[in-house]
Amino acid sequence: MTTSRSPRERPAKPALTSEGIVSAAVGIMQAEGLKKVTMRRLAQELDTGPASLYVYFANTDALHAAVLDRMLGKVDLAPVEAQGDWRDRLIQVLSSYTTVLFGHASLARSALVSRPGGPHYLEIVEAVLALLHEGGVPQAQAAWGVDILLALGTATAAEHARDDDEAPEVDWSTYVQVIHAASPNHPYIGAIGTDLLSGTPEERLQWAFRVLINGIAFTPRS
Amino acid sequence: MTTSRSPRERPAKPALTSEGIVSAAVGIMQAEGLKKVTMRRLAQELDTGPASLYVYFANTDALHAAVLDRMLGKVDLAPVEAQGDWRDRLIQVLSSYTTVLFGHASLARSALVSRPGGPHYLEIVEAVLALLHEGGVPQAQAAWGVDILLALGTATAAEHARDDDEAPEVDWSTYVQVIHAASPNHPYIGAIGTDLLSGTPEERLQWAFRVLINGIAFTPRS
DNA sequence: ACCTGAACACCGTTCAAGT
DNA sequence: ACCTGAACACCGTTCAAGT
Numbered sequence: 514m515t516t517s518r519s520p521r522e523r524p525a526k527p528a529l530t531s532e533g534i535v536s537a538a539v540g541i542m543q544a545e546g547l548k549k550v551t552m553r554r555l556a557q558e559l560d561t562g563p564a565s566l567y568v569y570f571a572n573t574d575a576l577h578a579a580v581l582d583r584m585l586g587k588v589d590l591a592p593v594e595a596q597g598d599w600r601d602r603l604i605q606v607l608s609s610y611t612t613v614l615f616g617h618a619s620l621a622r623s624a625l626v627s628r629p630g631g632p633h634y635l636e637i638v639e640a641v642l643a644l645l646h647e648g649g650v651p652q653a654q655a656a657w658g659v660d661i662l663l664a665l666g667t668a669t670a671a672e673h674a675r676d677d678d679e680a681p682e683v684d685w686s687t688y689v690q691v692i693h694a695a696s697p698n699h700p701y702i703g704a705i706g707t708d709l710l711s712g713t714p715e716e717r718l719q720w721a722f723r724v725l726i727n728g729i730a731f732t733p734r735s
Numbered sequence: 736m737t738t739s740r741s742p743r744e745r746p747a748k749p750a751l752t753s754e755g756i757v758s759a760a761v762g763i764m765q766a767e768g769l770k771k772v773t774m775r776r777l778a779q780e781l782d783t784g785p786a787s788l789y790v791y792f793a794n795t796d797a798l799h800a801a802v803l804d805r806m807l808g809k810v811d812l813a814p815v816e817a818q819g820d821w822r823d824r825l826i827q828v829l830s831s832y833t834t835v836l837f838g839h840a841s842l843a844r845s846a847l848v849s850r851p852g853g854p855h856y857l858e859i860v861e862a863v864l865a866l867l868h869e870g871g872v873p874q875a876q877a878a879w880g881v882d883i884l885l886a887l888g889t890a891t892a893a894e895h896a897r898d899d900d901e902a903p904e905v906d907w908s909t910y911v912q913v914i915h916a917a918s919p920n921h922p923y924i925g926a927i928g929t930d931l932l933s934g935t936p937e938e939r940l941q942w943a944f945r946v947l948i949n950g951i952a953f954t955p956r957s
Numbered sequence: 958a959c960c961t962g963a964a965c966a967c968c969g970t971t972c973a974a975g976t
Numbered sequence: 977a978c979c980t981g982a983a984c985a986c987c988g989t990t991c992a993a994g995t
Contacts, residue, residue, distance in 0.1 A: 529960085551988080553986080554987095562963090563989080564990075564991085565961065568959060573987095622847060635913075639921040643923050652927060664894065667890065668893075699858075701868060702857065702861050717882070720956055724947065727953060731949060751978085751979085773968065775969080776968095785968095787978080794969075
């Protein structure tokens with residue numbers, strides 16, 4: 514009487530699909546961090562056993578890669594079609610990419626492990642290539658340049674983003690002390706001092722993107 | 736009769752020291768990969784219990800960071816004092832840094848997690864700053880530039896290096912198929928085609944370093 | 958083909974108790 | 977201060993058996 518007629522009373526256990534599994538995984542990640550997105554925890558959430566998930570994902574890395582590509586769907590590619598300097602619009606796309614990863618450090622790290630190749634990642638590659646083309650960057654340089662631009666965004670996110678469940682980033686004053694202590698034996702570090710660490714991650718990354726765009730545009734290949 | 740007089744028969748259990756623990760950890764890493772460098776496995780190697788190691792390292796990440804800095808001692812900084820174009824010598828130092836990380840992908844990944852700050856890392860930073868100074872790169876640009884140069888080396892190693900115990904890198908032909916499949920909807924990817932993936936990681940990284948050096952030298956901050 | 962329970966072989970970290 | 981055994985709370989992955 515309770516079970517067959519009224520699926521709302523106890524939500525019917527939904528059939529497993531890759532999409533559904535990834536959705537559940539994203540849910541866990543947003544609530545508790547990627548560290549908790551384990552085969553066992555996910556199976557529990559889906560009311561099944563861990564072994565069932567291996568029908569859809571070969572291993573935990575593959576699962577994380579699928580979560581990553583799902584998240585990359587949030588990247589804002591509108592600047593490609595917008596008005597304005599191509600450099601600025603390229604930086605907007607790259608910043609959006611980085612921002613998505615910034616929210617989940619461990620996700621950025623997984624992007625380093627299994628080079629992303631999902632559909633959303635390809636959209637981003639296409640967008641970057643379109644903007645480099647608009648800027649008249651020689652094709653050979655654009656071909657190798659995309660990779661560098663995205664890799665630097667990924668690496669920055671992996672370094673600076675912190676998941677909720679992780680140890681907090683080391684205190685700034687700790688670094689200042691390290692630099693101060695290093696000064697006697699390291700004259701160049703001493704001379705530059707705290708400017709080594711100045712600026713927000715965002716400011717530094719903006720400059721880094723500009724550096725790369727200039728370098729890619731003006732450095733011939735071999 | 737056997738134990739007290741002749742330590743060679745059964746090597747005396749050495750007292751624990753940070754240095755000794757790291758040495759044992761490096762040994763395990765070289766034999767079986769960083770994945771096996773766990774508190775439990777290491778304790779077993781040192782003939783003690785896992786809890787003992789927490790006197791020296793706050794957690795597994797801290798242990799891996801110590802292993803990383805030990806490895807960074809192998810980076811060849813001689814080009815700093817050598818003759819020749821400063822750019823070429825800078826690339827030599829950066830290549831040496833990357834090569835050390837290439838041997839152990841998971842180590843490179845750990846460098847992304849806990850920004851390295853050990854003594855050997857500082858030596859490398861100092862070396863890079865010395866060469867940028869020699870090249871007349873403005874100090875503000877050098878200050879932020881070091882970080883980018885090393886981060887790109889780290890990221891490249893994290894992406895391309897494979898540990899023995901890991902899944903092998905995805906087949907090149909797989910990527911070619913992905914690109915081919917993407918062509919209809921992604922004109923720029925289609926136009927560039929396999930040049931997106933051409934070259935060895937080393938060739939690409941050499942060019943990337945050149946791109947960065949040029950960009951850093953010629954892109955003013957703010 | 959898809960799903961499952963149960964098992965194997967591991968983990969990190971803490972804590973109370975010892976020296 | 978340093979070291980330890982034991983415990984708690986987890987993991988990934990495989991496999992034989994079921995539907």
